Amino acid sequence: MTRRSLPPEKFHRLFYPQVPIVVSVKHENRIGGMPAIWCMPTSFKPQLIALAIAPDHETYRMISAASNFALNWLDHRYAKQVGKLGNTSARQTCNKLLAVGLTTIEGEKTGQPLIQEASAVAECTLLENRRTGTHELIIAEVASASADHFSDYWNFDQYDPILYAGTGNHDTKAWDFRTLRRKESSDVSQRTDPS
């Protein structure tokens, strides 16, 4: 055993690889979206999820105001678009999803934007949000969910999940997205705030 002590700012990277889930939201005729790494289920019945987002994200502000949002699982072939969503702010555009080349339809339960290209989507209603350290911890209830290439489980022969593994070990600041299919990483986009 040769484990070495880990600086606090790197601790969260132990959880990699993680599937980034694109959070989408519409508020006052503007559409925002961002990849969320810190998102998981917390209850079977009711179906609850926990989502931790830094409060300075415009997408967070929109979620908080709209009280509804959606989760979108995108196949690895949309890794470039997901990377772009992580590099831009919803402040810069009235439809951030469209700006990166993704189209949306309105969710039936909440009216929130669902990404048409997504392999799976879920409409969520915010139950609670509260500050936990640097992030806002959102608890939300799932109003509906649908998926392609999924029967009892994902069919990973057809759905190729994005596996976020960091931002590259060296000088590059590209998102490091891996897949279950190929060993090599695919750095798909530049970002300015490695995490």
Added chain:
Amino acid sequence: MTRRSLPPEKFHRLFYPQVPIVVSVKHENRIGGMPAIWCMPTSFKPQLIALAIAPDHETYRMISAASNFALNWLDHRYAKQVGKLGNTSARQTCNKLLAVGLTTIEGEKTGQPLIQEASAVAECTLLENRRTGTHELIIAEVASASADHFSDYWNFDQYDPILYAGTGNHDTKAWDFRTLRRKESSDVSQRTDPS
């Protein structure tokens, strides 16, 4: 787009693949442990994590009583042991980790058991636990963390994470653990409660 509506009981599987983190705990001279799928960071500073566990798990009761616990990241070569931890209860033994072939040392900060074979470990102190639907949502602060094969990020050439992908699509009820390295799944153990 051919997405089909998803029954509530299958929703959580959209989050697969996920890295199972082994939660270890010592209380009244008994050592418990279980793989947790629903575990993520929620804050950079302080370093906080959220962990959702079904309250009927003996390991949950021990965490709640001890107010401290540890997280352990095991390489895919220990997939069999991790699967066994998911199939047995801490009620059945005084040292559940040893019973599946894993050894522990005492954490310096909390005295909680750290798995020697783990690629990374973190000692945690429970700050809060509360019921959210079917599960208890634990918020804990990380007291210390250490890792092997990790500099700024995981070195995935040396650390081969377990990727939990469900319990098999067919008659088998084996844990479906995948890796970044091979496409084929490796069903490593039997379980009785597919999730």
